[in-house]
Amino acid sequence: MAHSDKISAHINHIGKQRCAEDWSLTNRNTVNWPDLDLWYLLDGYGYLQTPDGKITLQPGVCLVLRGGQAYDFTRTSPQPFMHYWVHFNFLDDHEHPIAPNKPPHLPVYRQMHEIEPLEMLLDRAREVHRGPSELRFQADVWLHAALLEIQREDQRAHTSSDERQSHYDHEVESVCKKILDNPAQHLDMNDLCQMLHCSRAHVYRRFKQHTGRSPQQFAIDMRMQAAHFLLLDSNMSIAQIASQLGYVDVYFFSRQFKQHHGVSPASFRKSPDTPTSKPATKEWRMPC
Missing domain, CATH: 2.60.120.280 (Regulatory protein AraC)
Structure with a gap:
C-alpha cells in the first residue's frame, strides 16, 4: 500500500x-x-x-x-x-x-x-x-x-501505541481539523500562537512534527485538496471556487494550483486524469 x-x-x-x-x-x-x-x-x-x-x-x-x-x-x-x-x-x-x-x-x-x-x-x-x-x-x-x-x-x-502517543499533539490536531473544516479561513502565525499558547518557532516545530509540513504549507495543501474535489465534483466556475476557498485574486489561486498540481485549474478540469504532484493527504494522519 x-x-x-x-x-x-x-x-x-x-x-x-x-x-x-x-x-x-x-x-x-x-x-x-x-x-x-x-x-x-x-x-x-x-x-x-x-x-x-x-x-x-x-x-x-x-x-x-x-x-x-x-x-x-x-x-x-x-x-x-x-x-x-x-x-x-x-x-x-x-x-x-x-x-x-x-x-x-x-x-x-x-x-x-x-x-x-x-x-x-x-x-x-x-x-x-x-x-x-x-x-x-x-x-x-x-x-x-x-x-x-x-x-x-x-x-x-503498525505503529506502537507508545510511539503514537509520543508523536500525537491534540492541540495541533484541533487546529488541523479547523483548517480542514474551513480551508477558506486564513490563520496567520499570530492566530496560531494564541491558539497553541506558544512562540512562533514552537508553533512551527509542533506543526512540522505532527503533520510533516509547516502551518502555511498545511493550510495551502488543504485548500488545494478542496479545490481538487470542487473542480471534479461541482459546476462552480474557477472564480467561484477561488472565492469559496478564500482567495481574493483568482489568478493567484490559479498560479498556486498549478504549482501544487502541475497543471492549471482549467486544464485539470478538462483532463482530470493528469496525476497531481503533491497528494495533500500523503503525510498528515487523521486522529487515531
Whole structure:
C-alpha cells in the first residue's frame, strides 16, 4: 500500500447491499475473480476463512481480497451482512490493469477505527459510478481517497501505541481539523500562537512534527485538496471556487494550483486524469 499514492486504480464494479438470508460467497467464486475486491462490513458478524487462517468479521472490518485466492464467508449473526464491495484493478504506467497476484499487495485485513469516513468515500464512489458514463472517472478519484484512508489505518496499526502517543499533539490536531473544516479561513502565525499558547518557532516545530509540513504549507495543501474535489465534483466556475476557498485574486489561486498540481485549474478540469504532484493527504494522519 505504500505506493497507492503513485499507482492509479480503476473501479470495475461497485455496490452496497444488505445480503439475503441465503447469501453465500465461497472459494468457488473467488478463485475465478480477475481483479481485487474491497469488501467493507457495516453490519453483521461472522468469519472469513482465508489461505492464511480465519478472520473474525464485525462492523468496521475492511478486506482487500485478491482474485484467484480461496475465500469462504460464514455469517454467525441473526442479521445478514450489510457491506460495500468494490471490484477494482490497480493500473500500470500504460493504464493497463495489473493482475491481482502482482504488486502492489495490500494486507487482506484491517479494522477501521471509525466506520463513517471510509463509508462516506465509498458511497461517493458508488454514487458517481452509477451516474453518467462520461463522469465515471470521478469514481476512481474517490476510490483513490478510500485507499489512502485504508493506508492510514494500516500504518496506524503498525505503529506502537507508545510511539503514537509520543508523536500525537491534540492541540495541533484541533487546529488541523479547523483548517480542514474551513480551508477558506486564513490563520496567520499570530492566530496560531494564541491558539497553541506558544512562540512562533514552537508553533512551527509542533506543526512540522505532527503533520510533516509547516502551518502555511498545511493550510495551502488543504485548500488545494478542496479545490481538487470542487473542480471534479461541482459546476462552480474557477472564480467561484477561488472565492469559496478564500482567495481574493483568482489568478493567484490559479498560479498556486498549478504549482501544487502541475497543471492549471482549467486544464485539470478538462483532463482530470493528469496525476497531481503533491497528494495533500500523503503525510498528515487523521486522529487515531
